[in-house]
Amino acid sequence: MSERPAKTIEGVTGAWEIVIGLEVHAQVSSKSKLFSGASTTFGGEPNAQVSLVDAAMPGMLPVINEFCVEQAVRTGLGLAAQINLHSVFDRKNYFYPDLPAGYQISQYKQPIVGEGTVLVDLPKGETIAVGIERLHLEQDAGKSLHDQHPSYSYVDLNRSGIALMEIVSKPDMRSAEEAAAYLKKLRALLRYLGTCDGNMEEGSMRADVNVSVRRPGGPLGTRCEIKNVNSMRFVAQAIEYEARRQVDIIEGGGAIHQETRLFDAKKGETRSMRSKEEAHDYRYFPDPDLLPLELDPQWIETIRESLPELPDAKKARFIEAYGLSPYDAGVLAGEIETAAYFEAVAEGRDAKLAANWVMGELFGVLNREGLDIEASPVKPERLGALIDLIADETISGRIAKDVFAIMCETGEEPAAIVEAKGLRQVTDTGAITAAIEAVIAANPGQVEALKKKPKLIGWFVGQVMAKTGGKANPQAVNALLKERLGPLDEG
Ligand code: ADP
Numbered sequence: 341m342s343e344r345p346a347k348t349i350e351g352v353t354g355a356w357e358i359v360i361g362l363e364v365h366a367q368v369s370s371k372s373k374l375f376s377g378a379s380t381t382f383g384g385e386p387n388a389q390v391s392l393v394d395a396a397m398p399g400m401l402p403v404i405n406e407f408c409v410e411q412a413v414r415t416g417l418g419l420a421a422q423i424n425l426h427s428v429f430d431r432k433n434y435f436y437p438d439l440p441a442g443y444q445i446s447q448y449k450q451p452i453v454g455e456g457t458v459l460v461d462l463p464k465g466e467t468i469a470v471g472i473e474r475l476h477l478e479q480d481a482g483k484s485l486h487d488q489h490p491s492y493s494y495v496d497l498n499r500s501g502i503a504l505m506e507i508v509s510k511p512d513m514r515s516a517e518e519a520a521a522y523l524k525k526l527r528a529l530l531r532y533l534g535t536c537d538g539n540m541e542e543g544s545m546r547a548d549v550n551v552s553v554r555r556p557g558g559p560l561g562t563r564c565e566i567k568n569v570n571s572m573r574f575v576a577q578a579i580e581y582e583a584r585r586q587v588d589i590i591e592g593g594g595a596i597h598q599e600t601r602l603f604d605a606k607k608g609e610t611r612s613m614r615s616k617e618e619a620h621d622y623r624y625f626p627d628p629d630l631l632p633l634e635l636d637p638q639w640i641e642t643i644r645e646s647l648p649e650l651p652d653a654k655k656a657r658f659i660e661a662y663g664l665s666p667y668d669a670g671v672l673a674g675e676i677e678t679a680a681y682f683e684a685v686a687e688g689r690d691a692k693l694a695a696n697w698v699m700g701e702l703f704g705v706l707n708r709e710g711l712d713i714e715a716s717p718v719k720p721e722r723l724g725a726l727i728d729l730i731a732d733e734t735i736s737g738r739i740a741k742d743v744f745a746i747m748c749e750t751g752e753e754p755a756a757i758v759e760a761k762g763l764r765q766v767t768d769t770g771a772i773t774a775a776i777e778a779v780i781a782a783n784p785g786q787v788e789a790l791k792k793k794p795k796l797i798g799w800f801v802g803q804v805m806a807k808t809g810g811k812a813n814p815q816a817v818n819a820l821l822k823e824r825l826g827p828l829d830e831g
């Protein structure tokens with residue numbers, strides 16, 4: 341990655357740079373588990389989706405789910421990454437009550453996907469490249485339930501054996517903002533690809549956040565890893581807190597010890613969980629039940645050809661084909677559903693007007709109501725029809741906002757609302773002239789003032805618009821007013 345100006349935070353002894361690398365666990369969208377046929381549906385009755393393999397019964401044999409492998413390859417291609425034709429599943433040994441086998445099947449030295457890159461747009465318009473170290477496939481563990489009984493913990497194995505993609509970034513991020521933007525982009529990519537639903541609340545995407553601090557441009561510092569952070573906001577908070585904690589320790593003469601920490605969302609702080617285990621603690625060895633994965637290059641090409649248009653390409657096309665600004669194009673291409681909605685509205689219409697309506701009024705109502713765009717009360721065809729009414733001057737942009745509000749409430753057709761409420765724009769000069777005369781007659785003082793202050797024309801436009809209930813065509817009002825009161829000194 342090319343060097344860029346250091347982003348720093350201040351300590352008492354000078355500036356520090358934060359270095360961040362993320363390990364994202366993304367649950368593969370698949371009907372069945374990585375090595376068994378049990379269902380992956382979220383929210384089922386505890387232990388109702390557990391095969392003999394997932395429960396680690398003696399003598400069980402894992403069988404690889406080809407679709408999960410395909411999803412990992414698809415994701416690797418989306419990350420512009422190296423696809424490894426030969427990869428190996430290992431056993432990672434550790435004891436935990438929600439891991440009945442006593443080991444997790446994972447890929448260690450030979451992952452299915454190698455190095456790649458993700459381009460990340462930052463809020464201020466800068467774009468950074470974040471390196472991907474690897475992506476490997478592994479099994480998820482079950483879940484311990486500590487809140488079901490006063491003195492016992494229960495174990496639910498429904499999640500046991502579900503396929504995860506662990507996507508490991510290089511330590512290429514330099515602020516909480518960059519880490520959050522990277523996560524957002526990664527989530528969008530996975531959702532475009534259809535390989536993970538990106539639902540952080542349900543735990544389908546979770547991040548281990550590695551943080552260290554160093555003097556700008558200096559050697560890397562010792563990192564701490566904050567486990568299982570499950571929202572973008574918490575990731576940002578955990579980084580801010582952790583970086584400050586490390587700076588304070590170092591400036592106080594102490595040293596950072598590599599360890600695993602937890603983020604306490606209620607207190608907004610991280611705390612020590614355990615000292616960092618090393619790879620050799622896990623006694624990794626190739627799983628004797630599973631042959632190495634050998635992929636056919638032809639199969640990979642078939643998957644490559646089936647990839648959808650991805651966010652970067654879509655953004656570029658929105659700029660090119662619709663003349664949108666890079667910012668607007670980035671926002672509209674940011675989520676696959678938003679992009680589809682926008683294109684349905686823009687098709688055959690003024691694309692910039694369509695973009696303004698989607699990002700303005702529509703996003704406004706979705707934010708207010710806390711709705712996803714798929715649940716929008718106004719479907720794209722209807723918003724398009726509303727824009728058509730502005731384009732053919734049936735209504736003004738101002739009135740269109742009122743019509744839109746009614747559409748959100750009632751779900752009615754815009755044309756029907758315009759007719760029923762009599763909102764059709766007045767372009768008839770007679771009616772507008774009458775309103776102008778009435779305003780002039782009622783405001784002789786303002787007419788006098790206008791001679792010295794031509795900007796007051798705006799006030800007259802407002803009065804005439806109000807008189808017509810906002811229905812007059814504003815351009816017509818402007819022209820007729822100037823004709824009647826002019827010539828004005830436009831200084
Ligand atoms: P482990 O399994 O021990 O956590 P991984 O290689 O899976 O090791 O992940 C290491 C993660 O830590 C990567 O995301 C990497 O970018 C990040 N990382 C490595 N060194 C540093 C550092 N000095 N500061 C911050 N992050 C780091």
Ligand code: MG
Pocket residue numbers: 363548565
């Ligand atoms: Mg790790």
